[in-house]
Amino acid sequence: MRTFIAIELEEGLKKALEAFVNELKPLAHNVRWAGAAGMHLTLKFLGEISETESARVFSVLEDISLRHGVFTLVLEGTGTFPPGQKNPRVLWVGVVQVPQLMALQEAIEKEMARLGFEREKRPFHPHLTLGRVKSAFGLGPLIREMANSESRRFGEMSVRKFTLFRSILKPSGAEYSVLGEFPLR
Numbered sequence: 001m002r003t004f005i006a007i008e009l010e011e012g013l014k015k016a017l018e019a020f021v022n023e024l025k026p027l028a029h030n031v032r033w034a035g036a037a038g039m040h041l042t043l044k045f046l047g048e049i050s051e052t053e054s055a056r057v058f059s060v061l062e063d064i065s066l067r068h069g070v071f072t073l074v075l076e077g078t079g080t081f082p083p084g085q086k087n088p089r090v091l092w093v094g095v096v097q098v099p100q101l102m103a104l105q106e107a108i109e110k111e112m113a114r115l116g117f118e119r120e121k122r123p124f125h126p127h128l129t130l131g132r133v134k135s136a137f138g139l140g141p142l143i144r145e146m147a148n149s150e151s152r153r154f155g156e157m158s159v160r161k162f163t164l165f166r167s168i169l170k171p172s173g174a175e176y177s178v179l180g181e182f183p184l185r
Helices: 011-027 051-066 099-114 140-148
Strands: 002-008 031-033 040-048 071-081 090-095 127-133 153-159 161-170 173-183
Touching: 002 051, 011 031, 011 071, 011 090, 011 127, 011 140, 011 153, 040 099, 040 127, 040 161, 051 099, 051 161, 051 173, 071 099, 071 127, 071 140
Parallel strands: none
Antiparallel strands: 002 040, 002 161, 031 127, 071 090, 071 153, 090 127, 161 173
16 A cells, blocks of 8 residues: 655645635646645655555554654745746645654654665655646746745644555545554653
8 A cells, every 4th residue: 555654734724725726726727736635744655565564654653653742833935846947846835844843754754764664865845735837838927926925824733643644546636544643742
């Protein structure tokens, strides 16, 4: 099964992001927009794992959750990957890099590496993907609006848990189901 570890967003934040996407949609028709229902902050993508691996991952995540406390997640700013280009591939909303978030993600990365999952080569850049650009044609108005929103604040939430998700890829988009939730202390 295809899996990843993430923080699920509260409904209020999903609605704020959905409203922002609705502002952006008329500006470009060549973007595949993320649905609000599936918006989450990915901490670690594991990929395909077996039932046996799933049990080991679950045990390690329970241990990690006991060592990390509740913290505030703040959504602020916008950007693109690659950054600063006129031909972006990904449009995103930023997440403020508070020490508790960064420590939780690093603990997950480190412990998953011990279980044999490859460490991410790039540094963790917490963000929420709004959309993926299919073609760079006619993106000027969209790029300008993203730039105008670079300091926009979308809201905050108290992170009380993280989640192990299963992802099933379908032609209509990915469907997610919860395999386990891990409360923070």
